[in-house]
Amino acid sequence: MHRLDAFRNIATQASRGELTFPTHVDATLRLQRALSEPDCHLDAAARLVQAEPLLAARTVAIANSAAYDRAGNEVTNVKGAVQRVGFRTLNALVASVIVRQLNGAIRDPALREMSNRLWEHSAHVAALSMVIARRITRIDPETALFAGIVHEIGGFYLLSRAEEYPGLLEGEPEEWIEHGEAEVGRGVLLKLGVPQQVLAAVEDMWDGMRVLPPETLGDTLMLANDLSPTPSPLHQRPGATTHQAACTIDFAVGEGTLAAILEESADDVRSLTDALR
Secondary structure: OOHHHHHHHHHHHHHOOOOOOOHHHHHHHHHHHHHOOOOOOHHHHHHHHHOOHHHHHHHHHHHOOOOOOOOOOOOOOHHHHHHHHHHHHHHHHHHHHHHHHHHHOOOOHHHHHHHHHHHHHHHHHHHHHHHHHHHHHOOOHHHHHHHHHHOOHHHHHHHHHHHHOOOOOOOOOHHHHHHHHHHHHHHHHHHHOOOHHHHHHHHHHHHOOOOOOOOOHHHHHHHHHHHOOOOOOOOOOOOOOOHHHHOOOOOEEOOEEHHHHHHHOHHHHHHHHHHHO
């Protein structure tokens, strides 16, 4: 099958909700739905998280990161970690587990390496989005963290299906952007049940229109994407700046500047990125 036909085939399936996930991803989706129930309280959430070792470890790591542990009081159990990070951040961490499970289904070493680099990129974007939201755009930082984690979810799904279509990733990266990224990404995001606000922000990123200084969640996500030291291995988005050029972006905000805020928040970004990885 020609690669453009393969893109269209995967995109058509995704738009219909016909998504092929590994069994353990389906199990994590059920966990996500359980955690989203209105009557799911702290004790129940902690028990659910403890049943998924990767999620449990990541939740404790995030809770002890500089972004959440301001007083240096380390938590050593899942319940304390869930209580500290809250349910919105927990939902973002479940999404990160789903992404990594998609990566775990890949057998081809080259595809797995590409997926690892895509996750490295996503972790940086998520951490930067949270800091930019907290310090510059003044929008909900947990929502920004979640948006950063899932903004490349279509790419992870594509990589998880690539072994079925030999030669799928050979050719011009722009063909993925033109013939599949939005359709596949939208289908997976809907399957994950992401909030409309997050879906709209990722759609803004696909459109590529941003404002500086950033104002919206979409602006936040796009600036974080440009500032990420690890680019997406799938494409360089038309109009996106290089990391070297992004490092020169600066503007006044409040009583400071972007450069000063990023310097002050370097520990937060580093610890969040490490915890997600």
